[in-house]
Amino acid sequence: MKMIKKIEQPDAKFDLYFMGYDSPKAVSHGNDFSDREGLIELTHNYGTENDPNYKVTTGNAEPHKGFGHTCISVDNIQAACKRIEDAGYKFQKKLTDGRMRHIAFALDPDGYWVEIISQNPIDKTENITTTDLATYRMNHTMIRVKDHEKSLKFYQDVFGMTLMRTSENKDAKFNLYFLGYPGSKGVSTESVNGVNPTADREGLLELTWNYGTESDANFKYHNGNDEPQGFGHICVSVDDLDAACKRFEDQGVNWKKRLTDGRMKNVAFVLDPDNYWIEVIQNEKLKNRANW
Template identity: 80%
Template sequence: MSTDLKSYKFNHSMIRVKDPKESVKFYEFLGMKMINKIEQPEAKFDLYFMGYDSPQALSFGNHFTDREGLIELTHNYGTENDPNYKVATGNSDPGRGFGHTCISVDNLQAACQRLEDAGYKFQKKLSDGRMRHIAFVLDPDGYWVEIIGLNPLEKTEGITTTDVGTYRMNHTMIRVKDIEKTLKFYQEIMGMTLMRTSENPANKFNLYFLGYPGGKGVPGEAADGGSVTADREGLLELTWNYGTEKDESFKYHNGNDEPQGFGHICVSVDDLDAACKRFEDLKVNWKKRLTDGRMKNVAFILDPDNYWIEVVQNESLKESSHGKL
């Protein structure tokens, strides 16, 4: 029994939504399609897996477990009719932790204008503040979706067209307390590779972008000698605010304690049993082992900040992985 970390994929990020019709409509407007839907009427919730699936998409036609960069929308029945229900988006206390998802687009100005023309609200427009190369649009629940250019070095001002078929679901951002501990966890335990680091000492925070080396979309070189990761899917952005690791009482919100919002990230693996055996040998903190509860086909690990990481079988690798036994 063995598992190959190079075959792992950062499959999806889960967020809870109030009204699935409005949320699906929004993410479809971003160019995504519903790749899979899982209905659980006995448990009174449904899951909607949204992702890019045009012929130009990196995972075009793949099984939903054999992809990177999906967004899982979780709908608990009845929330759409509850005037008091709202999610914690992760960007204000007491639910501060998860930050945003991010899409990369062909023509940045045209993509943002299209969203504005459709009536969607922005947390930050391109013209706001000093950073004129990123924007944040708000989904129907108020979650932040960052918008960046597929090629940050390309000048797209003045272009009025945009092709949603070329878009990528680039990354998911979470805030972390102790960057050294967290980087070690995601690299040594989860098998990710550090793709890019952005240090911002003037504002006292750093950003770290990790992903699986087998992921499609190869980082290029930026003008400053750094790497460009905008054409990738399935990256994890860790945001570290200086000094948080020195405060024993400080902690981020994992999205699953009240108030709820963000739920988890998910990694698909070549051999679920072998992967979980390796995690067990490495003495990870479990939220749910494969053998716990009724669902024997998913496990949940806790990262150093108690964010949940779901582990599932990549169904496209199932036969080949079983051949290793």
């Protein structure tokens, strides 16, 4: 990835780094950071790097499960995983681990999981030793949800997303739902590698629902912003920020921050059914407003 934009906030003692793929082969090459799918925003609070006791919660360990992982799709998954391993990075799951031999999970320096999936049939890439980073995609972000029906309705009705793929895993008692904005590609129906028909996309949202959680009145997921902190939010850019926020207000959403709250008048935060934060910003290509 490349750093697409950096926003420094020295008064508040934190900086923001927006990372994404930006080669000429990238989906959003050259676009403003607000006019892209599939960015990762890294937030650095000053001084944490010098605190030996500081660590983030990754969302994958009890009792603070919630956020699961980010995911990149690659051209040749075997070669891509070897490249990452040769660079000295650790894996939560290698391709050869377990039953699922078509995905891997690398660990970033904070222990966050990064899923790696293939854009091509994996039986045709096993003997290829090279990988082209310019073809990589920031494919999706995964969060766990308590009630799949409520969450699917929320992201489709409130944020206008389309359910692009459902993966049922009845034996393991969980389902996966992939949502996104179809754009010119429409909704994929044919599988790329026998498992994942959306591997060539960017900026999808994966919801993981474990059977039965919706029936437990005391069950809830950790949103990453309550202590201990880790995952912060997903973000959607819109054509008209003021109009979008008025629409959200008319729909009766739960707000973490309205546009009029606080000093930052260029961002709002909506809460989803599990209290995950969804940042809403202006797409600067469609309407110059924020002047980031």
